[in-house]
Amino acid sequence: MKNYISILLISILVSSFTIKKKDKIQIQKEQSTIDRDSIIVFAKKYLGTPYLYASSDPQKGFDCSGFVSYVFSNFGMTLPRSSSSYKNLGTPLKPEDFKVGDVLVFYGYKDKTVIGHLGIICEANGMQSKFIHASSGKAQQVTITELNTEHYTKRFYKCIDVISK
Incomplete structure (x- = not known):
């Protein structure tokens, strides 16, 4: 059970980081194409x-x-x-x-x-x-x-x- 919770938390953190990284890239693209x-x-x-x-x-x-x-x-x-x-x-x-x-x-x-x-x-x-x-x-x-x-x-x-x- 502890391993499952640990894996779940790591998955959430990784997906959260990925979303933020994508948002940042999107904002930079918007700025460069103004x-x-x-x-x-x-x-x-x-x-x-x-x-x-x-x-x-x-x-x-x-x-x-x-x-x-x-x-x-x-x-x-x-x-x-x-x-x-x-x-x-x-x-x-x-x-x-x-x-x-x-x-x-x-x-x-x-x-x-x-x-x-x-x-x-x-x-x-x-x-x-x-x-x-x-x-x-x-x-x-x-x-x-x-x-x-x-x-x-x-x-x-x-x-x-x-x-x-």
Whole structure:
């Protein structure tokens, strides 16, 4: 009887491990096949959504990191919820390597040592790219902005690819 119970427990543990391993592989496959254009189509559904500090709720509004994390979570990706967490995340891309769906990281407008804003490239063209973001500035909503405006070129920290890993 003890041997039977031991074998049964081992079987349960092995099948549990196998399921988890399969789930992990499936998630990795999903991430590697994410269509970058689909990310932007999804993000654009929220154009005009109000800016709301510390929110990632499309019914109430978004702040910049809430918007970025919400968009990518729809595609099975978990990204940091705080813009400051992006300071050491990823490898900076050269402007000629920017792609739709890459994340732009900016310093704050007052402090050039603190990360203060994020956006997602929706039209890739190096430093002339356009990005979608939840703006706390004049727009006060999810909007599309050109990267080459003085306000953003002065604050630009880096661009990172969060899709291709």
